[in-house]
Amino acid sequence: MSATVKTERSRLSASDWERAALDVIANQGVAAVAVEPLARKLGVTKGSFYWHFGTRDALLEAALRRWEHADTEALLAQVDRIADPRERLLQLFRRTSMELRTHVIYAALLRALDHDAVKPVMQRLSQRRINYLAVAYRALGMGRRESMDRARLAYAAYVGFLQLMLQLDLPRMPQEEYDSYVEHVAATLIPSR
Amino acid sequence: MSATVKTERSRLSASDWERAALDVIANQGVAAVAVEPLARKLGVTKGSFYWHFGTRDALLEAALRRWEHADTEALLAQVDRIADPRERLLQLFRRTSMELRTHVIYAALLRALDHDAVKPVMQRLSQRRINYLAVAYRALGMGRRESMDRARLAYAAYVGFLQLMLQLDLPRMPQEEYDSYVEHVAATLIPSR
DNA sequence: CAGTGTCAATACGGTAGCGTATGGTCGCCT
DNA sequence: AGGCGACCATACGCTACCGTATTGACACTG
The missing domain is CATH 1.10.357 (Tetracycline Repressor; domain 2)
Incomplete structure (x- = not known):
């Protein structure tokens, strides 16, 4: 097991999401980059995500x-x-x-x-x-x-x-x-x- | 465009589904092997599919x-x-x-x-x-x-x-x-x- | 300390697919 | 002709995800 378990820094930035996405890509592949699971992994809900990115694909591209x-x-x-x-x-x-x-x-x-x-x-x-x-x-x-x-x-x-x-x-x-x-x-x- | 457009032989067999699956794999990849879309492509409904196979994975393996x-x-x-x-x-x-x-x-x-x-x-x-x-x-x-x-x-x-x-x-x-x-x-x- | 912007929770509606249940149709065998 | 078995339709419930809307908490700034 590794990384991205929310380090109690609470507030997230766009880069945090990007890094987490790359992590998921490395471990489970591109298809596993899904908003809600990612949010869970980061300890927040997708309400956060959609503030930083307009869409799932936007995250991927970033x-x-x-x-x-x-x-x-x-x-x-x-x-x-x-x-x-x-x-x-x-x-x-x-x-x-x-x-x-x-x-x-x-x-x-x-x-x-x-x-x-x-x-x-x-x-x-x-x-x-x-x-x-x-x-x-x-x-x-x-x-x-x-x-x-x-x-x-x-x-x-x-x-x-x-x-x-x-x-x-x-x-x-x-x-x-x-x-x-x-x-x-x-x-x-x-x-x- | 190619193959699997239902050749008016109406009744299907398990092999027909397998062949269709391989076709989809070749063109759109494994993830695209989904039973409902496949059924559409074959001109039937999934009611048919689940007679031949127990599950989606069974089709894949076959x-x-x-x-x-x-x-x-x-x-x-x-x-x-x-x-x-x-x-x-x-x-x-x-x-x-x-x-x-x-x-x-x-x-x-x-x-x-x-x-x-x-x-x-x-x-x-x-x-x-x-x-x-x-x-x-x-x-x-x-x-x-x-x-x-x-x-x-x-x-x-x-x-x-x-x-x-x-x-x-x-x-x-x-x-x-x-x-x-x-x-x-x-x-x-x-x-x- | 009011205001503004940043990040997040909640609740909602929508889609696509899996799998089940049940009943219908057609060909063939007797 | 009746019946049985192979094949298929319809309808349903469930899950996982996407995306939107609305509101809340909190920090910083003037």
Whole structure:
């Protein structure tokens, strides 16, 4: 059990609702973001909610905006300062494999791509990341077409692995096996010099 | 638009409901499998439904069983007769990239992994397929650990690509680009002799 | 200390879906 | 022709959620 149990600070703000929403997304998925249950969880009634937001969807959009900015942007910004492109890719792979929470949310959003508020966010994000990968591969001397293909492959592997791990908690993989996998992926998807 | 518009055969059977359910799963996802809407689509009322099935979940489980047996088993059975392991993998990759409907459903199920009826099916299936891949890689002379890693990677790439294509209809990829991608994946994930 | 704005409770009405109960219709078998 | 069983309609009650309206409590500010 975790978080959002009302910390006796009584008065809530819009951000409190957004944070709570992200929490629910991470644990039970987008569909579980419902006004009344959320209110219960926060120890108030929905009378409060509808002061802060006009509608349920407004909350969702706000929460997603928050996530996209805070959790997501940070990731690339860090890695972007590594000069050597090969090392940059390697670090990208390795760091992505840690840092759970963002990815849990990401995985939850993947399962909600039919929702109108979610889809555009994910499209933007995926496009951005795939492009980032493609540029890195180009810097490694790959051709235009090959870079694009490889970028898609790498990103697809990321997305797919999230599904297999987080939803299907597939193999209950022990740490050592997990590390081995990450290194294998890096070795396979980053061309040797 | 497609299928399930009631073909004036009037009387329905359980299988009709299952097929209709799979149709809805493919188009609108698991959550949209609701008995009243389904009944409307079939031109009857739910009075009919509850004669064939005890509950909504019973329908879901039946539909999934049907899909797992019919659509899914066939896939590996075909490829399994190719003797040369390298060629077998290659064909597996290529054929998987065609044959849409099964994969559309698969993708829809990926988005419903939280559902109790769906999860076990997908776990079985994934485990089975990953193992199949691992065996194929071993036959190519890979070590035990490496085969497993590579199998996971390949399967993750498949799963992830489905998400990116089918849900995010990401790039509206033209056929030629799509083919290029598939060949790139094959070249990258099947070790050269 | 009156007034204003912020947050919250209560009560209400509406929709969509699940599941039950009961009775109706039609084909087929005897 | 009567009857039985497969299939379906109708009507009902229940739950979970959305959203609105109205009023209340409380803090801060002038």
